Amino acid sequence: MEYTVQNLEYAVSVFYNGEQTERANAHAWLTTAQRVPEAWNFVWDLLQPTKGTEVQFYASTTLHTKILRCWNEVPPESYEELGNKLLQAVFTYSNGPKIVTNRLCISLAAFILQQGTVDLATILRPLSNVENTSLLLEVLTVIPEEFNSMTMALELRTKNRIALQQACPAVLDDMLRYLQTVYNDFQEQPSADLIQTWTTAASCACSWLTLDGEDAADNVVLADRMPLCRALLTVVHVLYTWNDAVSDSSLEACEASLAALREAGGARHRHTALQLLADLAALTAPIMRKDDVPNSINEELLLALITCCVALGETHAKALVEVTETNDASENACGARQLLDILLAAQAAPGHYPVHETRSNLVFGFWYTLQDEVLHIIDDTKVIHPVWKEVFSRLLLALVTKSEAAPENNLSKDDLELLRCYRQDIADTVMYCFAILGDWCWSTVESAFNSAETDSRREAALHIFLSLADAAPYERAPDALFNMLEHAVNIANTSTDNRMLNTALDCLGGYASWLSSVSGQERCAALGLSSVMAAGAALQRCVAPAALALRKLCADCSAPAADLAPDIVHAARSTGGRSDGWVRRQLCGAAGAALAAAPPLLAAPLLEDLARTLRDDIAMQRRDVNLTCCAAECAAVVMAALAPSPALAAQLFRIIAPTLPPLAQHEALVEYLFTILKQTVSALMEECVPLVAEIAELLMTGFTNFSCAPGLDIVKLLVLVVGEWSGSAALVSSVVATSVQELAPQPAARPDLSDGLFAMLMALTKKKPEVLNWIEHLLPELVDLGGNSIRVWAPGAVRSVCGWLSALCVARPRAAHARGAALTHALLICIGGVMPRNQVMPVSDLLLSMNRADWGEEEEKLETWLRTSLAPSDFPTPHATHAHKQKFIAGVLRERTSKRRILEVVQEFSLACRGLIGTEYSRQAIASRSLVS
């Protein structure tokens, strides 16, 4: 279809109003039309005021696209004509439609930037009269935005950056001139036009201040910007004075002013920064006094103010800390203290988060910066100034208050999740308080708990106490900490409130390791015992958190766990304790730890009971597979917990062993069998020798029926722990043969099994090289399988295969040598493109091992294999030239020690094979890897 005005108008109409297929076609056609040279002409026809808004919008967007993408179609002698036409269009649409005006302003900005911003003032002069102020401000606002988003050559970008930075002071002066009207003596509310001008001027200033990121801020001093900053602050002051509820256009002006202030205030100069902070505090304080209430009508203004206070406070944290410590009565010192008061008040915003307020969520980051700066300063003096003890004590009390949750029936599911994240932020901030206050935190929390008048406040204090758990002093028991834990125990014993109980139980679990460290003190030992009892008693009321607390306590506090072992085992065997899989695993973990801590004579009969219950449940597989899975997992958990007492672990295995063979016949259960066996071997270690035949038989049967990686993992563990026994060679040989049989037809089908097989072989070859004798007959097949597996993109499997082949080059070079040519060929195919570039590290390691291997008297070595494989001209790819190949071969053969250097050689060749060598893209791709490696 021809690109006529009629056709274009018709297509635009179809795009907005047609059926889905027609719209897609119209979109494709209109997009193509934007790129054709005729577009330079038809846009002006479509921009006629008589056309519809949709057509005008398409035309203005097309104009922008043409300037961005097809600038080379404009001859330099036509620049002036194009500029005039653009300006004329901007004038024509000065009264809207807004979307068209905006597009045309952006097009004008792009036009200016495409010419390197030469003579900005001349181009914009026609806009510099009073009637066109809003147009001028709009064009000026979008110029830096367009500069940041436009794609342009480096040279042009540099030219534009220099020109814009030179123009910046003049533009900011102009904005200040527009903002001077804020100092008028207003007898009534400022007019809508005036507010709009302030908004636009502030947005424009913000846009220019963000020009080129933070580098620009380093080149200016704040004093130069103070008049602008004060004008911006005055905008907020004036609008707040005339509006009880700042909303709509006034709010927009305030937000734009504060956003600009955040950018302007980032510049250097300590003294002026403090003045700015004082001015900001003076503006904010009365607003906070009046509007810092739940569901504030000025919540959005408060959000903007606090965001600004936080941003400038963080930027000038060092100056803020230094002046606060001076204790003088200067304006700056008073301003700094006032700012801290404001931020503390913002943190303690009245009402519940997130129901009544959201602003308290903005301040958390500031406290981190502040404590970091305070601690940085005391690095020299070793003494924290008392003022910070006061500030952080107040903060800690504020956090107790804010940690209090609204009643659950007032919270939606989303609110609950927001609150959970918020309390996590509070917990992090509590640790910053601890960095300043130390043990004093527990005293503060205890006072808050004791003075609380409601359960929800007590729960909040407990939450803060829980947040301090990781900081509890080792082998020392401050009274406040001890008392708070006692409160938690009492609550766990008596409360029926779910949230309160949950937090109290978390406290018991959280302080378990501390309890263990102070168990030598009599009163602490008693507290440990009562903690375990309380967690057990709470199982009826709040089962999941109680079970978790019990597991943690039993794992850490052996003495009380041992004393209460009968009760804990009883809980693990009870109907309630077995109702939920997760709870049951926690309780079994607790029971195992308690039994391991108990005297053998007491533990043995209790374990017998627990093991019989597990055995009976495992045996249920024909009727209830889920119960069997859960019981098998629990058996593994108990086994792991019994590791300190191998005799008990052996006893457990002997009791459940009769039920295990059927698991080896069931695909859904075999992995659970392997989990039990792995935990058994891990728990018994060398003492599993008497059971090794039984374990090996179960393993071999299960693996033969359903080969999977966890089975190979246990074989590895068993051989490493026990070494050689009568059936060891048969076991290893059997699982390897089964795996090879499974993998050989399709190495890509089971990457997990491939990974497991070669990971096992790598560990055994390195640590027990005699194992290779047991699988001597399988080595050729294994090396072939390894070569084939490398070509499959499965990162874990490739690492394991290369790791094993590298180990084989050392332990049994002849076995590797027989397949050396094929292996080298496979590696080159991978480097050439079959394998992702970022997976080449294991391959380069293998090449290094092959280069270092002692091949004995063999004539063929890596050099021969490399040269033979690389001889064909288009191998590995047509991109790899003879020179590339020679450089690669020389690089590989030269390197016999450094993994890093050979990796660089391989990476370079890999890029050469892909035709990417020498590009910025390849440099970027290599550079980014170095950051995290």
Added chain:
Amino acid sequence: MSYQLYRNTTIGNTLQESLDELIQYGQITPALAVKVLLQFDKSINQALSNRVKSRLTFKAGKLNTYRFCDNVWTFMLNDVEFREVQELAKVEKVKIVACDGKNVDDRR
């Protein structure tokens, strides 16, 4: 410029593989691929900074190694327990690479 460490994630690696192929088949130029990579850096930094709201806690049995180099912290942790509400996950080894999260858009 944004942090580039997310290029070494599964999604970043996969993107680079796709770009490699597109370049090799002549569908895009290496210069465009660089732009895509830079846009990826910007977008993933912004998305992780602004859109991820989930929180979890973790505790390590042992801090094996730590280093602070070029404003990047690296921690190697052993026996790590992650917890999100009541969901628990145990991992034997964890490597944490941590960059300064402030002004994520402006820093490299």
